[in-house]
Amino acid sequence: MSRSISLLLGLVLLAPAAHAQQKFLGKDTDAWRAQLKNGDAAGRRNAAFALGKLGGAALAAEPDMIALFRKEKDAKVRDALLYALGEMSRETQGSGEFEALCIGALKDGDPYVRRSAVYALGCMARKTEATRAALDDALGDKEPVVRQPAVWALIQFHDAALPSFHKALRDTDGHVKREAANALLQVRDGDKVHELLKDLL
Numbered sequence: 001m002s003r004s005i006s007l008l009l010g011l012v013l014l015a016p017a018a019h020a021q022q023k024f025l026g027k028d029t030d031a032w033r034a035q036l037k038n039g040d041a042a043g044r045r046n047a048a049f050a051l052g053k054l055g056g057a058a059l060a061a062e063p064d065m066i067a068l069f070r071k072e073k074d075a076k077v078r079d080a081l082l083y084a085l086g087e088m089s090r091e092t093q094g095s096g097e098f099e100a101l102c103i104g105a106l107k108d109g110d111p112y113v114r115r116s117a118v119y120a121l122g123c124m125a126r127k128t129e130a131t132r133a134a135l136d137d138a139l140g141d142k143e144p145v146v147r148q149p150a151v152w153a154l155i156q157f158h159d160a161a162l163p164s165f166h167k168a169l170r171d172t173d174g175h176v177k178r179e180a181a182n183a184l185l186q187v188r189d190g191d192k193v194h195e196l197l198k199d200l201l
Contacts, residue, residue, distance in 0.1 A: 024053045033061040041074040048077065052084025056091035066101055075110035082113065086120030099124065103134040111143040118146055122153025132157050136164045144173035151179040155186045 022028055027035075027050065035047035048065065051058040062085065069081045082105060085098060098120075105117035118138050121131050135157075138150035151168045154161040161183070168180035 022054070022057050024050045029054055029058045029061055032058070033064055036061070036064055036068050041077050044068070044072070044074070044077045045080045048080035048084045052080075052087035055088055058088055062088065062098065066097060069101060069105075075108075075113055078105070078108065079110065079112045079116045082116035082120045086116070086123035089120065089124045091125070099128065099131060103130065106134055106138055106141075106146075111141075111145055114138070114141060114143070114146045115149055118149045118153055122149065122156065127156060132160060132164075136161075136167075139164060139167050139171075139176075144171075144176055147171060147173065147176045148179050151176060151183055155183045158186065 032047045032050045038044050051061050065081050072078050102117045102120045135150050135154050154164045165180050171177050
């Protein structure tokens with residue numbers, strides 16, 4: 001079998017899988033994007049969830065999702081929007097507008113919205129100093145449900161996050177401290193971990 005025929009067969013076999021990724025529950029990005037305008041909060045929340053499942057294939061919906069978040073009154077919809085945008089940003093560098101949106105959302109009155117903002121920042125492929133500083137601030141959130149994923153997100157900053165891990169190891173919540181202890185395994189420079197052993201013990 002020639003190389004060109006093998007390549008053609010490979011593309012044919014891959015085609016159904018690639019096509020399947022363009023839809024979720026039988027609807028494509030445009031259909032779910034239209035549902036973001038649903039008058040029912042549950043409908044908007046479902047649309048956000050679906051777009052997150054579509055991942056990078058739904059990036060065209062990002063501007064609509066950001067615009068909706070800014071005017072959305074329902075906390076569960078805001079939560080779903082941020083989580084979905086985080087899932088979508090795994091495959092891209094993410095826009096500066098999205099990063100700013102997530103950082104601003106860390107001041108939202110709902111702890112689950114703040115949690116999803118932290119998650120979204122952790123998902124973004126590009127890592128900036130603004131994001132690292134915002135995640136470090138999130139370690140001071142009054143809710144452990146926000147502080148724990150903040151440690152997870154900071155792991156991706158490796159050695160630059162060591163001061164944050166020092167703070168997290170002294171947290172009052174056991175789950176946050178456990179996350180920080182696990183984070184030390186991701187530090188590239190093992191010698192620097194020794195400085196935190198006292199906090200760990």
